[in-house]
Amino acid sequence: MKQKILVVDDESETVELVAFNLKQAGYDVISAADGEEALKKAKAQLPALVVLDWMLPEMEGVEVCKLMRRDSATAGIPVIMLTAKASEIDRVLGLELGADDYLTKPFSPRELVLRIKKILERKKSKDADVQSLTMGELTIDVPRHLASWKGKKIDLTATEFKLLTLLVQRRGRVQSRDQLLRDVWEYDSMIDTRTVDTHMRRLREKLGPAAKFLDTVRGVGYRFVE
Amino acid sequence: MKQKILVVDDESETVELVAFNLKQAGYDVISAADGEEALKKAKAQLPALVVLDWMLPEMEGVEVCKLMRRDSATAGIPVIMLTAKASEIDRVLGLELGADDYLTKPFSPRELVLRIKKILERKKSKDADVQSLTMGELTIDVPRHLASWKGKKIDLTATEFKLLTLLVQRRGRVQSRDQLLRDVWEYDSMIDTRTVDTHMRRLREKLGPAAKFLDTVRGVGYRFVE
DNA sequence: CGCAAGTGTTACGAACGGGTGACAACATAC
DNA sequence: GTATGTTGTCACCCGTTCGTAACACTTGCG
Numbered sequence: 001m002k003q004k005i006l007v008v009d010d011e012s013e014t015v016e017l018v019a020f021n022l023k024q025a026g027y028d029v030i031s032a033a034d035g036e037e038a039l040k041k042a043k044a045q046l047p048a049l050v051v052l053d054w055m056l057p058e059m060e061g062v063e064v065c066k067l068m069r070r071d072s073a074t075a076g077i078p079v080i081m082l083t084a085k086a087s088e089i090d091r092v093l094g095l096e097l098g099a100d101d102y103l104t105k106p107f108s109p110r111e112l113v114l115r116i117k118k119i120l121e122r123k124k125s126k127d128a129d130v131q132s133l134t135m136g137e138l139t140i141d142v143p144r145h146l147a148s149w150k151g152k153k154i155d156l157t158a159t160e161f162k163l164l165t166l167l168v169q170r171r172g173r174v175q176s177r178d179q180l181l182r183d184v185w186e187y188d189s190m191i192d193t194r195t196v197d198t199h200m201r202r203l204r205e206k207l208g209p210a211a212k213f214l215d216t217v218r219g220v221g222y223r224f225v226e
Numbered sequence: 227m228k229q230k231i232l233v234v235d236d237e238s239e240t241v242e243l244v245a246f247n248l249k250q251a252g253y254d255v256i257s258a259a260d261g262e263e264a265l266k267k268a269k270a271q272l273p274a275l276v277v278l279d280w281m282l283p284e285m286e287g288v289e290v291c292k293l294m295r296r297d298s299a300t301a302g303i304p305v306i307m308l309t310a311k312a313s314e315i316d317r318v319l320g321l322e323l324g325a326d327d328y329l330t331k332p333f334s335p336r337e338l339v340l341r342i343k344k345i346l347e348r349k350k351s352k353d354a355d356v357q358s359l360t361m362g363e364l365t366i367d368v369p370r371h372l373a374s375w376k377g378k379k380i381d382l383t384a385t386e387f388k389l390l391t392l393l394v395q396r397r398g399r400v401q402s403r404d405q406l407l408r409d410v411w412e413y414d415s416m417i418d419t420r421t422v423d424t425h426m427r428r429l430r431e432k433l434g435p436a437a438k439f440l441d442t443v444r445g446v447g448y449r450f451v452e
Numbered sequence: 453c454g455c456a457a458g459t460g461t462t463a464c465g466a467a468c469g470g471g472t473g474a475c476a477a478c479a480t481a482c
Numbered sequence: 483g484t485a486t487g488t489t490g491t492c493a494c495c496c497g498t499t500c501g502t503a504a505c506a507c508t509t510g511c512g
Contacts, residue, residue: 219385
């Protein structure tokens with residue numbers, strides 16, 4: 001499954017040059033010639049990354065970048081700016097615009113490909129970290145502290161949420177009660193291991209049909225199965 | 227403990243060049259001049275990686291690679307292909323052959339060493355991740371606490387699982403009942419050694435056809451054979 | 453063959469592990 | 483203050499699992 005990259009520039013030569021090199025590097029390329037088209041395609045096709053020319057007719061590249069950041073659908077997409085003015089670099093990378101990298105024209109296509117790879121790689125490892133976890137119909141939004149089953153919210157207490165999150169993060173692998181105590185209750189915990197059982201029960205109660213994911217491995221511990 | 231690398235090429239100059247550089251880099255090097263010898267040594271010595279020339283007398287390197295992939299003993303060993311034809315690269319890396327990397331001749335020995343390091347590093351972190359033992363059709367996934375035969379799950383109790391895992395980990399070597407008691411039941415179990423027999427029996431029952439791997443060594447103990 | 457030691461097989465009571473309901477100790481909200 | 487929610491603990495219950503003993507079978511040996 002190739003990653004899609006949107007190239008935005010009004011000069012068709014630049015677009016072609018970039019597109020050729022990116023295709024060579026194994027990416028899917030779509031392009032846009034002006035800001036409006038760029039925004040539309042970005043929102044409709046959700047590329048993995050956008051290469052954006054600073055100077056665009058009518059709506060400036062700057063504007064496109066800002067608007068992309070404002071729309072939650074495109075806010076997370078990395079942007080690389082192409083610019084002729086070295087003096088604008090600070091603004092490009094600053095918070096105002098939030099581009100992820102830049103290149104000054106004329107640029108080497110090879111260099112561009114390398115930077116794209118780097119950014120996508122970084123993003124990938126970050127995504128794996130943050131994780132709003134989705135297990136079929138079960139969703140866990142870690143930063144927001146929300147869990148839901150088939151779109152319906154599940155009310156969980158803090159410990160229950162932590163416990164569930166941990167099990168999901170280590171899905172498949174069996175976790176012993178000691179391990180769970182260490183990682184959910186933080187270490188020390190002079191807490192009885194049977195307490196874990198009680199919490200598992202409460203979790204199962206609240207999860208309802210989704211409780212089938214919580215697997216007991218007798219003599220060992222608990223496990224989240226898909 | 228040095229990692230062993232098998233270098234396969236019919237030109238002794240190439241072999242020597244590669245061997246010299248690999249030894250310099252801290253690897254143990256064994257070599258083979260043709261496909262048949264390569265397969266034999268690969269299977270017998272289980273090197274950490276194989277450097278394979280595309281062109282070999284009689285049996286092509288391609289063939290060696292395919293056959294290695296087919297044998298479960300060597301299927302997991304990474305292969306780096308040396309080739310003169312840039313046009314064949316896709317095939318080399320594709321699913322058909324499953325080589326892990328390639329270099330076109332003439333190549334820089336330095337480059338080769340770097341790639342080997344990279345591949346072995348990648349493999350290492352991967353192996354640490356999936357701690358599953360595969361013995362032909364029998365698979366034991368320790369962290370998931372799952373055992374299966376020909377893809378079908380086998381329900382084992384905690385002790386049975388431990389016992390099986392231990393035997394598999396020490397496959398080939400006979401384990402006395404005392405040893406098994408110590409290592410599976412932990413501490414100085416005051417347990418009767420005959421208990422082991424009972425558990426072996428239960429294991430064999432549950433394993434069904436896979437029970438043939440569990441070997442009794444009269445007067446000594448038990449052993450897992452391939 | 454006959455014996456003894458080693459191993460397989462069977463059966464069973466006891467112990468264990470985990471589900472469950474109840475409850476006290478808190479914390480928090482009202 | 484009361485009401486409510488959360489959390490750790492306990493006691494009880496039940497099915498599973500385990501260890502053992504008794505018995506049957508196999509093997510090696512004189």
